[in-house]
Amino acid sequence: MPVPVRSLWNTPVKAARAVGQGLMGLAFPPACLHCGGAVPGASTLLCFCCLRNADRADADDVRERIYRLPGMRTAIDGAFALWMFDKGGFLQHIHQALKYGNRPHYGIWLGRILGHAFVQSLVYRPAPDLLVPIPLHRMRLCERGYNQSEYLVRGIASALQKPVAPEVIVRSKATRSQTALSRKERLDNLDGAFTVPIPERVAGLRILLVDDILTTGATVGMAASALLKAGADAVDIAALGVTRM
Numbered sequence: 001m002p003v004p005v006r007s008l009w010n011t012p013v014k015a016a017r018a019v020g021q022g023l024m025g026l027a028f029p030p031a032c033l034h035c036g037g038a039v040p041g042a043s044t045l046l047c048f049c050c051l052r053n054a055d056r057a058d059a060d061d062v063r064e065r066i067y068r069l070p071g072m073r074t075a076i077d078g079a080f081a082l083w084m085f086d087k088g089g090f091l092q093h094i095h096q097a098l099k100y101g102n103r104p105h106y107g108i109w110l111g112r113i114l115g116h117a118f119v120q121s122l123v124y125r126p127a128p129d130l131l132v133p134i135p136l137h138r139m140r141l142c143e144r145g146y147n148q149s150e151y152l153v154r155g156i157a158s159a160l161q162k163p164v165a166p167e168v169i170v171r172s173k174a175t176r177s178q179t180a181l182s183r184k185e186r187l188d189n190l191d192g193a194f195t196v197p198i199p200e201r202v203a204g205l206r207i208l209l210v211d212d213i214l215t216t217g218a219t220v221g222m223a224a225s226a227l228l229k230a231g232a233d234a235v236d237i238a239a240l241g242v243t244r245m
C-alpha cells in the first residue's frame with residue numbers, strides 16, 4: 001500500500017522541528033517571567049521562589065470589598081482571590097501579557113495554580129457544580145481574539161474536575177471602561193450588561209464565576225446577580241488577583 005506523500009514529508013519536518021526546539025532550549029533555557037531564574041519547563045511561568053514570595057490576597061478582605069457594593073451580600077456566597085495586584089508587580093507584568101499580549105495559554109497555567117489554591121479554601125464549603133468565566137462583549141472578543149478569563153477557567157477545571165460552561169452568560173451590553181469610575185458609577189455602567197439566555201442551564205446550580213483581576217467587584221457582582229435571577233442556587237467568585245484599595 002503506497003505511503004501518502006504527506007506522511008513521508010511530515011516525519012522529517014517533525015524531526016527537524018524537535019531538533020530546532022531542542023537547540024532553542026539550549027540557547028534560551030526556560031526562565032521565570034518575573035526574575036529570570038530557572039524553571040522546570042517552557043510551560044512554567046514563575047519559579048518556585050517567586051511563587052513562594054508572591055503576596056497572597058486575604059480572603060476576608062476580598063469578601064468584605066465585594067459586600068460593600070449594594071445588594072452583593074445576598075448575591076455572592078464566597079469570594080476568593082489568589083494574589084495582590086500591585087502596579088509594577090509580577091502579576092501586572094504577567095496579566096498584561098495574558099490580556100493584551102496574545103498569551104492566552106498563560107491563563108491555563110495561572111488557572112491551575114488558582115484552582116489548587118481555591119480547592120484548599122473549600123474546607124468548610126461546598127464545591128461548585130459549574131465553572132463560568134466573566135464573558136466579554138462580542139466586539140471586545142473580536143478585537144482581542146480570546147477571553148483571558150476563559151483560559152483561567154480551563155486551568156481551574158483541571159484542578160477542580162468540574163465542567164466549564166462559558167456560554168451560559170452573555171455580556172449583552174458594551175460598557176465603557178470602568179477604570180475612572182466610582183463604585184456607584186461602575187454599578188450603573190454595568191446595569192443590564194449581563195443576560196443568561198437559557199436559565200435552565202444554571203437553575204439550581206452552585207456556580208463559580210471567574211474573573212482575572214478584581215477591583216471593586218462590580219463586574220462579578222452584576223454577573224452574579226444575573227445568574228441568581230436566572231435561578232442559580234448560589235454564586236462564588238474566584239479571581240487571579242485583587243487590586244489594593
Ligand SMILES: [Zn+2]
Pocket residue numbers: 032033034035036037046047048049050051
Ligand atoms: Zn522567579
